[in-house]
Amino acid sequence: MRYTLVICDLGGVVVHFDSDRVIHQMAQLIGRSFDEVQRVVYHPDLLLSFELGRIRPEAYYQGLKEKLQIPWTYEQFVRIWNDIFSENQDVVWVVERLRGRHRLLALTNTNELHLAYLKAAVPSLSLFEAVIASCEVGLRKPDPQIYLLALQRAGVRPHEAVYIDDRPELVDAGRSVGLVGVRFENSQQLEHDLRQLGFNI
Numbered sequence: 001m002r003y004t005l006v007i008c009d010l011g012g013v014v015v016h017f018d019s020d021r022v023i024h025q026m027a028q029l030i031g032r033s034f035d036e037v038q039r040v041v042y043h044p045d046l047l048l049s050f051e052l053g054r055i056r057p058e059a060y061y062q063g064l065k066e067k068l069q070i071p072w073t074y075e076q077f078v079r080i081w082n083d084i085f086s087e088n089q090d091v092v093w094v095v096e097r098l099r100g101r102h103r104l105l106a107l108t109n110t111n112e113l114h115l116a117y118l119k120a121a122v123p124s125l126s127l128f129e130a131v132i133a134s135c136e137v138g139l140r141k142p143d144p145q146i147y148l149l150a151l152q153r154a155g156v157r158p159h160e161a162v163y164i165d166d167r168p169e170l171v172d173a174g175r176s177v178g179l180v181g182v183r184f185e186n187s188q189q190l191e192h193d194l195r196q197l198g199f200n201i
Contacts, residue, residue, distance in 0.1 A: 002198065003180070005154050005161040006098055007147075008128070010108040012166035013184045014095065015122055016086045025080060030068055040067045050111045053135040057113045082117040090187035092124040094194070097201040099127050106131040107150050107163075109140050130154075141165075142173030151177075162197060164190065 011017045020034075027037045041047065041064065050060045061077050064070060072080065098104060106128040110118070115133045119125055132150050139146035151158055158178025165171045171181040182193050194201055 003102060003160055003162050005103045005105060005151075005156045007105045007107050007150055007161055007163045007174075007179070008095065009165040009167075009170070009184070010106050010118065010125075010131075011085075011110070013164060014088055014091050014106070014124060015118065016088050017084045019084055021084050022080055026064075026068060026070055029072075030070060032068065037068060040064060043067075047111075048140070051109055051134045052140055053112065053138055057111070060111070078113055081113055082121075085114075085118065085122065087122055087124055088187070091184075091190065092127075094187055094191055094201060095124065095127050098194075098199065101200065103154065103156075104128045105150055105154055107141070107146065108132070109134045111135050141170045144173060144177050147174050147177045147179060151179075162194070 008014060023034055023037050023041055026041070027034045046060055046063045049055045057078070058074065061074050070077070095104065104127055106125065108131065110133050112135050115131070115135060119131070125131060130153065132146070132153065134140040134146065137146065137149060139149060141147070147163070151161060154161070159180070161179050162182060163171065163174035163179040164182045164184050165174065166184045168183055171183045175181040180197065182190065184190050191201060
């Protein structure tokens with residue numbers, strides 16, 4: 001079968017990211033344990049709200065500052081918060097070969113700061129016709145509604161689309177709405193799995 005649409009996750013697939021880097025920096029700076037800082041950074045009242053677009057970046061920063069007493073200014077925080085990404089060039093090469101033969105859509109759980117940074121700093125995002133981000137639509141994977149929203153915006157039925165993600169539970173969530181799921185492990189495996197599905201790359 002010829003698939004019309006490829007929906008692709010960003011972090012862990014198209015871009016490498018090291019979120020632990022920020023936590024290590026905070027922990028060393030304030031003399032707290034990694035686990036303690038991690039619990040605050042990922043606390044649902046903060047990060048989940050941030051990734052769903054319910055709070056602005058300044059509010060997330062203030063929440064961290066109040067709970068951890070970090071001495072960074074907001075501008076310092078933004079610079080360090082964003083300094084975790086690099087393009088996965090091997091995957092970009094695969095995506096470049098898909099473009100032109102298939103429509104490409106990015107679907108990502110992310111926050112306002114990371115989204116703005118990626119759009120400005122990662123050239124390969126221009127390969128996608130659109131980026132659907134949790135912070136802009138108020139939905140977050142694995143909520144089935146965000147996958148259905150992506151399909152609705154593309155005007156494509158689930159069986160006409162392939163979904164690529166590095167996290168198995170998010171691949172399974174995509175499959176639950178009828179998408180053909182591909183678990184990403186590395187670029188060679190991705191290329192092999194896409195060829196098995198009939199992609200000419």
